[in-house]
Amino acid sequence: MTKNILQISCLLVTILLLMNTSVIAQQPAQYSMYMLNQYNYNVAYAGMDNYLSATGVFRKQWLGLTGSPTTQNVNVHMPWQYLKGGAGLSIQNDILGAERNTAFSVSYNYIARLNEGTYLSLGLGGGLIQKAIDGEKLRAPEGVYEGNTINHNDDFIPLGLESAIAPTATFGVYVKTKSLQLGLSANDLIESDLSFGSNLVTNVQLKRNYHVYAAYDIEISDGLSLQPSALLKSDLVQTQVDFSILSEINDNIFGGVSFRGYSNETIDALIFMAGMNVTRNLKLAYAYDLSISGLSSYNSGSHEIMLNYNLGKELGGMIPAKVIYNPRFY
Numbered sequence: 001m002t003k004n005i006l007q008i009s010c011l012l013v014t015i016l017l018l019m020n021t022s023v024i025a026q027q028p029a030q031y032s033m034y035m036l037n038q039y040n041y042n043v044a045y046a047g048m049d050n051y052l053s054a055t056g057v058f059r060k061q062w063l064g065l066t067g068s069p070t071t072q073n074v075n076v077h078m079p080w081q082y083l084k085g086g087a088g089l090s091i092q093n094d095i096l097g098a099e100r101n102t103a104f105s106v107s108y109n110y111i112a113r114l115n116e117g118t119y120l121s122l123g124l125g126g127g128l129i130q131k132a133i134d135g136e137k138l139r140a141p142e143g144v145y146e147g148n149t150i151n152h153n154d155d156f157i158p159l160g161l162e163s164a165i166a167p168t169a170t171f172g173v174y175v176k177t178k179s180l181q182l183g184l185s186a187n188d189l190i191e192s193d194l195s196f197g198s199n200l201v202t203n204v205q206l207k208r209n210y211h212v213y214a215a216y217d218i219e220i221s222d223g224l225s226l227q228p229s230a231l232l233k234s235d236l237v238q239t240q241v242d243f244s245i246l247s248e249i250n251d252n253i254f255g256g257v258s259f260r261g262y263s264n265e266t267i268d269a270l271i272f273m274a275g276m277n278v279t280r281n282l283k284l285a286y287a288y289d290l291s292i293s294g295l296s297s298y299n300s301g302s303h304e305i306m307l308n309y310n311l312g313k314e315l316g317g318m319i320p321a322k323v324i325y326n327p328r329f330y
Contacts, residue, residue, distance in 0.1 A: 028187065028209055028233070029071045029094045029101075031059060032258060032271045032287040032304050035229045035244060039077045039088055041211045042185040043107035044123030044172030047079030047086025052311040062291065062299035067097030067137075077107075078315060085110040086121070098137035103129040105168060123172040131194050131204060132163035158196065166192035166206065183213040209235045223250045240266060244273075252277050254285075261293075268293050269302065283308040 031037065037055050038045040054076045062068035077088030086109050094101040105127025112120045135158035136150060144151040150159055172185040188206040195203050215229035224247070231242045239262060246256035255274040261267035270292055275285030289302035 029059075029073070029092060030061060030069070031057060031071070031073070032242075032260075032269075032289055032302070033057070033273060033285055033306050034213070034231045034242065035215060035227065035246065036275075036283075036285055036306060036308065037073070037075075038183065038213065039075050040073055040090065040092075041213065041231070042123070042172040042174055042183045043088065043105075043125040043170055044109045044121040044174035044183065044185070045086075046077035046088035046107055046109050046121075046123060047111060048119075048121070048174065048176055049077070049310055050079065051313060052076065052078040052315050053308065054310075055306065055308045057304065057306045059302065059304040061289070061302040062295060063301060063303065065295065065299040068299065070095045078311075079111075080108070083108070083110075084112075086123075088125075090125075090127075098134045100132045100134075101129060102132075103127060103168065105170065107170070109172070109174075117178045119176050121172075121174040121176075123170075123174070125170040125172075127168050128165055129168050129192075129194075129206070130163055130165045132161060133158055133196070134161050135159050136161075162196045164194035164196045164204070166194045168192065168206065179217045181213070181215045183211070185211045187211070207235055209233065224248075240268070242271075244271075246273065258287075260289075275306075281310050281312050283310075 031040065034041060037057060038048070039055070040057075055074070057073045059071045060068070061071070071092070071094045073090065073092045075088060075090035077086060080087045087107065089106045090104070092101075092103045105125050107123055107125030109121045109123030114120055135152065138152070138157050139145065140152040140154040140157055142153045144153065152159065167190065168187070169189040170185060170187045171189060172183065174183040175181070186208060187210070188208050191208055192206050193203050194206070210233070212232040213229070215227055218226040218228075220226060226245060226247050228245045230244070233240050240260065241262045242258055242260045244256060244258035246254055248254040253276045258271035258273065260269045260271065268291070269289040271287055271289050273285065273287045275283060278284050285306045287304040289304070291299055291301055
């Protein structure tokens with residue numbers, strides 16, 4: 001098993017290094033509790049929760065800062081044993097000042113069992129993204145704004161609400177053993193162009209971005225476990241890393257801390273997380289981001305809340321095996 005894990009780890013790193021390095025920075029939506037919502041980052045994770053799993057996340061970033069991001073994500077995924085894999089869907093709404101991004105996607109992943117307790121998953125997903133820009137919320141240096149008059153004097157800024165729709169695609173690889181989890185995903189693979197209305201000369205291109213995830217489960221004693229994890233986010237121009245550790249007691253109450261940022265120039269936040277299993281099927285979690293960057297003087301932190309529901313049983317039951325009747329007994 002160790003040999004398989006080393007080979008897969010080398011493969012993930014090789015794929016990342018061989019990808020196109022001419023990408024310009026493009027930030028996907030930010031979440032703190034990535035380790036509790038892995039399908040959001042990697043379509044190859046679908047079905048890895050064993051049963052149908054539905055997750056909803058609400059995040060308000062940099063509270064008190066005008067125009068700060070507000071993000072919601074809902075996703076559902078499940079194992080699809082008859083097609084030897086998993087399937088899922090995701091809906092996301094991300095608002096950043098005058099900009100709104102709404103995305104919908106579906107996915108399928110093939111899961112191969114390498115040996116006892118070790119699984120390799122390959123996933124593909126596709127969907128649509130709508131980007132909208134509200135020009136009434138923007139101001140240009142040479143603009144004229146008197147009363148109800150809005151004139152930006154800038155062909156790159158819309159006067160009102162403009163929107164555009166484009167297709168998206170994503171690819172993921174995920175490895176799971178009894179203790180170790182590794183994942184690599186590439187999003188916005190086709191780098192679609194979003195073309196706005198005739199009154200706007202600006203076009204926006206979605207830029208490919210990558211996520212690398214690693215986590216390890218450590219059993220400290222009966223009823224106590226630790227899970228250190230890391231999530232690397234990159235467009236191969238800019239890179240950011242989250243380092244986290246969660247502790248869980250009696251498979252019920254959990255809490256932990258996380259640090260986001262990889263250098264003095266990109267330090268972002270210190271994160272505190274806590275949660276519990278409200279019922280056997282329902283999990284509730286909360287995260288608070290304490291800003292430690294230059295923005296700390298202008299906001300009171302970020303808040304994120306997550307609900308996860310796991311069905312905990314086979315959906316629709318099993319397909320009965322074929323039966324051959326022997327007329328001798330009738």
